[in-house]
Amino acid sequence: xxxxxxxxxxxxxxxxxxxxxxxxxxxxxxxxxxxxxxxxxxxxxxxxxxxxxxxxxxxxxxxxxxxxxxxxxxxxxxxxxxxxxxxxxxxxxxxxxxxxxxxxxxxxxxxxxxxxxxxxxxxxxxxxxxxxxxxxxxxxxxxxxxxxxxxxxxxxxxxxxxxxxxxxxxxxxxxxxxxxxxxxxxxxxxxxxxxxxxxxxxxxxxxxxxxxxxxxxxxxxxxxxxxxxxxx
Amino acid sequence: xxxxxxxxxxxxxxxxxxxxxxxxxxxxxxxxxxxxxxxxxxxxxxxxxxxxxxxxxxxxxxxxxxxxxxxxxxxxxxxxxxxxxxxxxxxxxxxxxxxxxxxxxxxxxxxxxxxxxxxxxxxxxxxxxxxxxxxxxxxxxxxxxxxxxxxxxxxxxxxxxxxxxxxxxxxxxxxxxxxxxxxxxxxxxxxxxxxxxxxxxxxxxxxxxxxxxxxxxxxxxxxxxxxxxxxxxxxxxxxxxxxxxxxxxxxxxxxxxxxxxxxxxxxxxxxxxxxxxxxxxxxxxxxxxxxxxxxxxxxxxxxxxxxxxxxxxxxxxxxxxxxxxxxxxxxxxxxxxxxxxxxxxxxxxxxxxxxxxxxxxxxxxxxxxxxxxxxxxxxxxxxxxxxxxxxxxxxxxxxxxxxxxxxxxxxxxxxxxxxxxxxxxxxxxxxxxxxxxxxxxxxxxxxxxxxxxxxxxxxxxxxxxxxxxxxxxxxxxxxxxxxxxxxxxxxxxxxxxxxxxxxxxxxxxxxxxxxxxxxxxxxxxxxxxxxxxxxxxxxxxxxxxxxxxxxxxxxxxxxxxxxxxxxxxxxxxxxxxxxxxxxxxxxxxxxxxxxxxxxxxxxxxxxxxxxxxxxxxxxxxxxxxxxxxxxxxxxxxxxxxxxxxxxxxxxxxxxxxxxxxxxxxxxxxxxxxxxxxxxxxxxxxxxxxxxxxxxxxxxxxxxxxxxxxxxxxxxxxxxxxxxxxxxxxxxxxxxxxxxxxxxxxxxxx
Numbered sequence: 001x002x003x004x005x006x007x008x009x010x011x012x013x014x015x016x017x018x019x020x021x022x023x024x025x026x027x028x029x030x031x032x033x034x035x036x037x038x039x040x041x042x043x044x045x046x047x048x049x050x051x052x053x054x055x056x057x058x059x060x061x062x063x064x065x066x067x068x069x070x071x072x073x074x075x076x077x078x079x080x081x082x083x084x085x086x087x088x089x090x091x092x093x094x095x096x097x098x099x100x101x102x103x104x105x106x107x108x109x110x111x112x113x114x115x116x117x118x119x120x121x122x123x124x125x126x127x128x129x130x131x132x133x134x135x136x137x138x139x140x141x142x143x144x145x146x147x148x149x150x151x152x153x154x155x156x157x158x159x160x161x162x163x164x165x166x167x168x169x170x171x172x173x174x175x176x177x178x179x180x181x182x183x184x185x186x187x188x189x190x191x192x193x194x195x196x197x198x199x200x201x202x203x204x205x206x207x208x209x210x211x212x213x214x215x216x217x218x219x220x221x222x223x224x225x226x227x228x229x230x231x232x
Numbered sequence: 233x234x235x236x237x238x239x240x241x242x243x244x245x246x247x248x249x250x251x252x253x254x255x256x257x258x259x260x261x262x263x264x265x266x267x268x269x270x271x272x273x274x275x276x277x278x279x280x281x282x283x284x285x286x287x288x289x290x291x292x293x294x295x296x297x298x299x300x301x302x303x304x305x306x307x308x309x310x311x312x313x314x315x316x317x318x319x320x321x322x323x324x325x326x327x328x329x330x331x332x333x334x335x336x337x338x339x340x341x342x343x344x345x346x347x348x349x350x351x352x353x354x355x356x357x358x359x360x361x362x363x364x365x366x367x368x369x370x371x372x373x374x375x376x377x378x379x380x381x382x383x384x385x386x387x388x389x390x391x392x393x394x395x396x397x398x399x400x401x402x403x404x405x406x407x408x409x410x411x412x413x414x415x416x417x418x419x420x421x422x423x424x425x426x427x428x429x430x431x432x433x434x435x436x437x438x439x440x441x442x443x444x445x446x447x448x449x450x451x452x453x454x455x456x457x458x459x460x461x462x463x464x465x466x467x468x469x470x471x472x473x474x475x476x477x478x479x480x481x482x483x484x485x486x487x488x489x490x491x492x493x494x495x496x497x498x499x500x501x502x503x504x505x506x507x508x509x510x511x512x513x514x515x516x517x518x519x520x521x522x523x524x525x526x527x528x529x530x531x532x533x534x535x536x537x538x539x540x541x542x543x544x545x546x547x548x549x550x551x552x553x554x555x556x557x558x559x560x561x562x563x564x565x566x567x568x569x570x571x572x573x574x575x576x577x578x579x580x581x582x583x584x585x586x587x588x589x590x591x592x593x594x595x596x597x598x599x600x601x602x603x604x605x606x607x608x609x610x611x612x613x614x615x616x617x618x619x620x621x622x623x624x625x626x627x628x629x630x631x632x633x634x635x636x637x638x639x640x641x642x643x644x645x646x647x648x649x650x651x652x653x654x655x656x657x658x659x660x661x662x663x664x665x666x667x668x669x670x671x672x673x674x675x676x677x678x679x680x681x682x683x684x685x686x687x688x689x690x691x692x693x694x695x696x697x698x699x700x701x702x703x704x705x706x707x708x709x710x711x712x713x714x715x716x717x718x719x720x721x722x723x724x725x726x727x728x729x730x731x732x733x734x735x736x737x738x739x740x741x742x743x744x745x746x747x748x749x750x751x752x753x754x755x756x757x758x759x760x761x762x763x764x765x766x767x768x769x770x771x772x773x774x775x776x777x778x779x780x781x782x783x784x785x786x787x788x789x790x791x792x793x794x795x796x797x798x799x800x801x802x803x804x805x806x807x808x809x810x811x812x813x814x815x816x817x818x819x820x821x822x823x824x825x826x827x828x829x830x831x832x833x834x835x836x837x838x839x840x841x842x843x844x845x846x847x848x849x850x851x852x853x854x855x856x857x858x859x860x861x862x863x864x865x866x867x868x869x870x871x872x873x874x875x876x877x878x879x880x881x882x883x884x885x886x887x888x889x890x891x892x893x894x895x896x897x898x899x900x901x902x903x904x905x906x907x908x909x910x911x912x913x914x915x916x917x918x919x920x921x922x923x924x925x926x927x928x929x930x931x932x933x934x935x936x937x938x939x940x941x942x943x944x945x946x947x948x949x950x951x952x953x954x955x956x957x958x959x960x961x962x963x964x965x966x967x968x969x970x971x972x973x974x975x976x977x978x979x980x981x
Contacts, residue, residue, distance in 0.1 A: 046976070050973075050976070053886075055886060055972045055973075055976070056972075076890075079885075079888050079889075079890055080888065081888070082886060082887065082888035083887065083888025083889070083890075084888070086888075088886055088887070090975070090976070094879065094883055094975050096880050096883070097619075098619065098623060098640050098641070098643075098644045099636075099637070099640060102629075103628075103633065103636055103637070103640070106633040106636070107633070107637075107883070107884075107887065108887050109633075110633040110634070111887065111888060111889055111893065132629075134619045134623075136619065137619075162976070
């Protein structure tokens, strides 16, 4: 498996109160697949994704990505892992406001060993004509396209998307989901996506439902639905 | 009001940043109170002393003693007090000279600053700096002119405030020279004492210069030939102190103003940011019924508190340091100090000016935000993503990403850029100012290139014939340009094959002495170039004389025009083989009564060492102060950049940027602004030095070259860059402290 999570536990202590965020997560996702994590607020979705992305660490358990047990990596090795292997797409895009579209993508291509061509990536997300615009001159959907372009320019093995359509309207959301599917097919990128929107689960190969830090249901879609056909 | 509690929390949250601003305000108020207090006290002390003790307006020597009836007549016709005093230079050792002056009663009245006034024969009053340097306390005894004197006390003299041995000297050392006052009767058995007449005009309203011209004409009409005519305005012994006073007065405005302006800029930037971040809270408070005035009071209390605290602390620190500083100045300038005046107005100005500066800038910033509607404010930050004109104007495609990012980081906030640029330029100017001053002084006093003699003898009367072996004859006269009597200088006739005066051009090539040469300092002051034909008026006879300038010598030592002595004598109508002075390599045996003055070059190094020692301390102090200012500015800007980029830093961490890569992108982004600010500081320092030197030229007849030495530029640059590194080091931990979760939680672009 490309992603293999075994008995992952994580808790936070605030004062005297201990909160178990992840309680022995077991999950896996194959290479080139799209996985969707569904769950209500506070179920541990983001924490799980952060640990898989090398931003956070679990208390115990094992997280393996593409054969590397990332739970054993040092801070510096985790930096290298994020640098070369993982791309991030955020709900609120997190573009650097005083950099142009092209420069925002360069933020990542600048440090990547073998990045894709910036213009090619912008063409792929249909944003080449807006390369010299600043983020505030773009709509929310356009900003998310730039965010995706930024994430894929390093040609990552794994793309982690945290509510990528959470701040977008219906039509724009569908175009973004379609774009993610295109990226998945074109570049063979494994995608793990967090969402509240259960309808999005139809486009995934695997769906994980989280509740109170536990996976209550893991299902496999034998046939995935094209993003443009998803409705909610 | 509950909101008031937030004020101290704001201050506590950004302790170091607000402390830095407080330090700038303290520095501004401190400098103002000290510089203004020093100049006012010194000015008052000098004015009170010179007026109360009847400082002379001019002095001269006469070829014959002026009989009392003639003197009375002269006083009446010139409406002046004229008093004769005697002087005699006593060599206490090979290097130590004491000038004995007779006690006067009407002009240049001595002021006893310690001990008792002269009460009988065998008593002497000493210049306190000389007494201290050479170990003569009150009550001790001193051997001079074959007599034993008891030191009755210490004295200040209005015409020897800065006790230079020769009127054209620049530096003095109490280890080499001092003045003393003895009763006139003591001179009766001192041979070869020199008689000088001091003049003070009774009517102070008309031009003293015009009255002096009339007196001179009266003297000529009486058939009295005068020499060593010295106007008080040309007398460095009296004028040097005014250069310091005016320097302090000048310093008391721009330096504090720069500090206050920088504080305004940074507080403006910080408040702009703070208010923008607070917009939702402000909107909410508006919605809850708060009035604009109440919110204005709330936010204004921070800058006002800082300004008030800084102003008060700066003033409180400055007031007690005025006294010791005035006393320190008085060790160079010998004036009595009856008391130190602390100005209430200055203290009030030092407190209220920063309040006004910071209050106004903060008011404008806060006002611009508070006028927005509550609903608009509650929507949150409207400024954060705005792209300014500067960001838009620059096309940066051709640069590498790192360069682009750093440039964009600086262009992002024009006010922050201006603050950084002005701050670095100000600190660089201050630093270079000190170094350039030191360099100029070094250059000026390095006389070995021009003069090869050891002794200079000036005769009372014209001499004839050949110069003694080892010596060269010279003749000299004082001149001034047509229409500008304020600038006085010597035209000196020297031997055409002189090996003692060795002038060089800018490239270091020797200039022959068989032509008319002008020193660079005088050429600059008069605006003369090689090839010009110029006419000057002789101070002796008031007649015009024309000279063709052949070359400009690269010398700042003194303001001279050198012509061949034969040409000088011919022009001035003097016998061809006559001379008035000798430059000599060896000590000559010339009777004292024939001499009006003797200068030994060996005295200069001691005075120079002492002077340069003080100068080095001053430059070191200026370097430290400017480095502290630079550190504060750089720290404030760097911490602001980090604050504004928390989300970006967090993103960089998520994307896998390494620590040093993030530090380089964020902390090094100011490098090119600092370099540009420093480069601008070089011509700015040179220009301000030029202005100061021009002023000094008029005030004390001293012309200095504004030479910006590459070595000192390199040292200043190293100091600024070192400060920059230190500020980065201070801020590096803040970059480390930004967590990856910050951008994950952020709900904006």
